[in-house]
Amino acid sequence: MLIERAATIFRKMSHAAMRAGRNPESIKLIAVTKTVDIETIKEAIDAGLRVFGENRVQEALRKVRSEELGVRAEKIEWHLIGHLQKNKAKYAVQLFDLIHTVDSIELAEQLNKQAEKIGKVQRILVQVKLSEEETKHGVPEEELMPLLKKISGLKNLKLEGLMTIPPYFENSEEARPYFRKLREIRDAINLSFELSMGMSNDFEVAIEEGATMVRIGTAIFGMRNIHV
Numbered sequence: 001m002l003i004e005r006a007a008t009i010f011r012k013m014s015h016a017a018m019r020a021g022r023n024p025e026s027i028k029l030i031a032v033t034k035t036v037d038i039e040t041i042k043e044a045i046d047a048g049l050r051v052f053g054e055n056r057v058q059e060a061l062r063k064v065r066s067e068e069l070g071v072r073a074e075k076i077e078w079h080l081i082g083h084l085q086k087n088k089a090k091y092a093v094q095l096f097d098l099i100h101t102v103d104s105i106e107l108a109e110q111l112n113k114q115a116e117k118i119g120k121v122q123r124i125l126v127q128v129k130l131s132e133e134e135t136k137h138g139v140p141e142e143e144l145m146p147l148l149k150k151i152s153g154l155k156n157l158k159l160e161g162l163m164t165i166p167p168y169f170e171n172s173e174e175a176r177p178y179f180r181k182l183r184e185i186r187d188a189i190n191l192s193f194e195l196s197m198g199m200s201n202d203f204e205v206a207i208e209e210g211a212t213m214v215r216i217g218t219a220i221f222g223m224r225n226i227h228v
C-alpha cells in the first residue's frame with residue numbers, strides 16, 4: 001500500500017535525521033511521480049504527500065493541469081527535478097513552484113525573463129555536477145560562484161539552494177562523499193540554503209550528510225516500467 005510505503009519512508013527519514021542530530025521536520029519529502037498516473041497521485045495526496053517532483057515538462061503539463069486533481073491541486077506543490085531546456089523555460093515557470101535544475105547562466109536568464117512576463121518570482125535551486133559522468137547535468141564546481149553571482153542580479157529568480165545527483169552505487173555509502181561535498185560547498189556560501197539530494201536507494205545517507213529535500217520515487221510508487 002502506498003500509504004504504508006510513505007509512512008516507512010517518513011520513519012526512515014526521521015531516524016536518519018536523529019542519527020545526525022537534526023530536526024526531522026527540517027527535511028522535506030519530494031514524491032517523484034514521473035511515469036506515475038493521476039489516480040495514484042490522488043492516492044498519494046490523500047495519504048498526506050504534499051510535494052511532487054517531475055523530470056519532464058511535457059509530462060508534468062498533463063498532471064499539473066489535470067482537472068482530475070480537483071481541489072486536491074490546491075494542497076500541493078510541484079517541483080521540476082529533471083534537466084530543463086531553455087526553450088521549455090516558458091512552460092516551466094508556469095508549472096513549477098521550485099525548479100531544482102538550473103545549471104547555466106543562459107537558462108537562468110531565460111527563466112528570469114519568462115518569470116518576469118507572468119509577474120512571478122521563480123524559486124530555484126542550482127544543480128551542481130560533482131562527478132565526471134558524461135550523462136550528468138549540472139554546473140561544475142569551479143563555475144558555481146560566477147553562476148550564483150549572476151543569479152543574484154536577476155530580479156525574478158529567488159535562489160533557495162543547491163541540488164546534486166551522485167552516480168548510482170549499489171552500496172549507498174559510496175554516495176556519501178558526494179553528499180558531504182555539496183554540504184561543504186553550501187556551508188561555505190549560505191547556511192540557510194536548501195540541499196536537494198538523496199533518492200530511493202541513498203536518501204538516508206543524504207540526510208545524515210545534511211539533505212533538506214529528498215527526491216523519492218520507486219520507494220513510494222514501486223518500480224517504474226519505463227526507464228527514464
Ligand SMILES: *Cc1c(COP(=O)(O)O)cnc(C)c1O
Pocket residue numbers: 032034055081082165198199200201215216217218219
Ligand atoms: C527519478 C528521479 C528521482 C527518484 O528516483 P528513485 O530512485 O525512483 O527514488 C530523484 N531525482 C531525480 C532527478 C530523478 O530523475
